[in-house]
Amino acid sequence: MPTKLDTPPTAREATGDATVPRPPAETSAPRAERPRARRRFSPQARDRVLAVLSPLALLVLWELASRAGVLDDRFFPPPTEIASTFVELAKSGELWSNTWISVRRVLLGLALGATPALIIGLAMGLYRPVRAVLDPLVAATYPIPKSAIVPLLLLIFGLGEMSKIVMVAIGAFFPVVINTSAGVQEIPPIYRDVGRNYGASRWQTFRTIALPGAAPLIMTGLKLAVGLGLILIVIAEMIGAKSGLGFMIWNAWQIFAVPTMYVGLITISILGVLFTLALTELERVLIPWRRAR
Amino acid sequence: MTVAAPEIRIEGLVKEFPTKRGVVTAVDHLSVTIEPGSFFVVVGPSGCGKSTLLRMLAGLEEPTAGIAELQGGSGDRPANAMVFQGESIFPWMTVSDNAAYGLRMRRVPARERREVVSEWLDKTGLSEFADAYPHQLSGGMKQRVALARAFANDADVLLMDEPFSALDELTKTVLQQELLRIWSDTGKTVVFITHSVDEAVALGDKIMVMSARPGRQKAMFDVPFERPRDVLELRKRPGYGELVYEIWESLRSEVDGGER
Numbered sequence: 001m002p003t004k005l006d007t008p009p010t011a012r013e014a015t016g017d018a019t020v021p022r023p024p025a026e027t028s029a030p031r032a033e034r035p036r037a038r039r040r041f042s043p044q045a046r047d048r049v050l051a052v053l054s055p056l057a058l059l060v061l062w063e064l065a066s067r068a069g070v071l072d073d074r075f076f077p078p079p080t081e082i083a084s085t086f087v088e089l090a091k092s093g094e095l096w097s098n099t100w101i102s103v104r105r106v107l108l109g110l111a112l113g114a115t116p117a118l119i120i121g122l123a124m125g126l127y128r129p130v131r132a133v134l135d136p137l138v139a140a141t142y143p144i145p146k147s148a149i150v151p152l153l154l155l156i157f158g159l160g161e162m163s164k165i166v167m168v169a170i171g172a173f174f175p176v177v178i179n180t181s182a183g184v185q186e187i188p189p190i191y192r193d194v195g196r197n198y199g200a201s202r203w204q205t206f207r208t209i210a211l212p213g214a215a216p217l218i219m220t221g222l223k224l225a226v227g228l229g230l231i232l233i234v235i236a237e238m239i240g241a242k243s244g245l246g247f248m249i250w251n252a253w254q255i256f257a258v259p260t261m262y263v264g265l266i267t268i269s270i271l272g273v274l275f276t277l278a279l280t281e282l283e284r285v286l287i288p289w290r291r292a293r
Numbered sequence: 294m295t296v297a298a299p300e301i302r303i304e305g306l307v308k309e310f311p312t313k314r315g316v317v318t319a320v321d322h323l324s325v326t327i328e329p330g331s332f333f334v335v336v337g338p339s340g341c342g343k344s345t346l347l348r349m350l351a352g353l354e355e356p357t358a359g360i361a362e363l364q365g366g367s368g369d370r371p372a373n374a375m376v377f378q379g380e381s382i383f384p385w386m387t388v389s390d391n392a393a394y395g396l397r398m399r400r401v402p403a404r405e406r407r408e409v410v411s412e413w414l415d416k417t418g419l420s421e422f423a424d425a426y427p428h429q430l431s432g433g434m435k436q437r438v439a440l441a442r443a444f445a446n447d448a449d450v451l452l453m454d455e456p457f458s459a460l461d462e463l464t465k466t467v468l469q470q471e472l473l474r475i476w477s478d479t480g481k482t483v484v485f486i487t488h489s490v491d492e493a494v495a496l497g498d499k500i501m502v503m504s505a506r507p508g509r510q511k512a513m514f515d516v517p518f519e520r521p522r523d524v525l526e527l528r529k530r531p532g533y534g535e536l537v538y539e540i541w542e543s544l545r546s547e548v549d550g551g552e553r
Contacts, residue, residue: 197375198395212385289385289426
């Protein structure tokens with residue numbers, strides 16, 4: 001059948017089984033199992049195990065060193081002590097309320113920063129004049145350390161929620177706008193030609209070419225934005241807040257509750273992992289055409 | 294189903310590109326008449342401006358002088374649909390969304406869109422891949438999707454820019470035959486660019502040979518073989534070898550000239 005000629009043969013057809021002396025009916029099943037049985041883990045499974053083992057090993061080392069006095073346990077309390085403080089703080093509700101306050105600020109800040117960044121980034125990628133106007137502005141404001149504008153934000157927005165949310169928003173804006181613009185510019189020009197040839201309107205070009213074409217890089221921008229958002233929220237809360245994980249850590253320093261400091265640090269890193277997992281899942285749903293790569 | 298195919302006007306067409314080493318003339322005073330409903334093939338060496346010619350017909354480039362016009366696009370049907378060289382189907386859309394692209398841009402209602410698309414996926418042998426993404430397809434399959442997208446848009450003129458040039462010989466031959474089968478009962482005009490003489494003879498009614506830069510009309514050949522054609526069987530026909538040879542003769546000096 002000629003129409004099937006350009007479908008590639010399956011791997012099994014291609015490798016064949018011509019050298020097997022016995023009838024294939026008896027041999028094919030065990031032969032297929034054997035390579036899998038010989039190697040107990042797939043490389044992916046092995047990587048996952050290693051990824052869990054390495055931090056565990058570090059914790060055990062830390063525990064032993066701290067208990068043996070190799071590490072000064074005033075600064076490096078053993079992990080078991082940190083864990084019991086963690087449980088204490090969780091039970092009293094202090095940990096949850098501070099975590100939730102920080103998470104809420106990060107989420108609102110991300111929404112406030114990434115939404116305009118996405119729209120501006122798409123416009124910059126699609127239209128040269130927009131790029132010509134905004135590129136230098138982005139380049140000039142991007143390197144300003146975001147932590148250095150906390151005092152200014154406190155002046156403008158006061159000690160309330162808004163100053164923290166805006167802090168995160170500013171941090172989230174840059175990676176998203178830069179990545180979105182780059183993502184659109186990296187779309188092969190042929191797709192723009194297709195859009196023009198098939199009569200795509202300006203909005204349709206946005207929707208069907210620029211946005212999906214730039215989506216992989218936009219997701220990268222969002223992941224960077226989340227990391228930056230967590231860093232910035234802690235800084236902002238240390239300076240101008242009476243709640244949140246940043247405040248909890250700062251307060252623990254003031255009262256020399258070192259294990260509480262560690263609980264704060266660990267919670268932030270767990271948040272980082274959870275945010276990344278959520279974004280990876282979001283990526284899988286939003287960018288299905290990348291799944292197999 | 295025969296549509297009133299539009300006229301294609303190419304008169305005194307000139308296209309110049311400014312470069313660092315001065316102005317390069319890609320197309321030089323080209324005038325051609327293309328019979329409505331015919332399969333018109335343009336052959337020429339690389340860089341002879343044949344792609345530029347097609348892009349001007351598609352409205353993707355503005356002529357420097359002269360006319361490149363497709364009259365038509367009756368009602369809300371578009372005047373032309375292009376099948377591009379290389380990978381032009383959107384990696385972020387499924388096969389059926391890709392095929393539906395032109396219809397969607399024209400805001401054809403979803404139900405009608407589905408019907409038209411499923412018909413063309415059927416004709417191009419893609420039905421079982423409707424929900425697949427391009428990265429799951431072979432090169433030949435991707436070009437089938439590009440063909441389905443162009444045909445489904447129901448344009449009067451199909452502009453094809455070396456659509457099969459990146460494919461292996463076997464796949465290419467299969468797709469040439471498929472293209473002839475799909476095209477045969479549409480009555481649409483096709484302008485097909487290629488650098489393969491065999492492909493030109495297998496597909497075309499008329500073949501225009503273009504000279505190397507600047508692109509001018511060097512020669513025009515009529516292909517005498519009746520339709521429907523079998524692109525393989527054609528090769529043992531009397532007259533096939535002579536025609537291929539004559540076209541090659543006409544091209545040879547151009548290729549030599551380009552190499553020197």
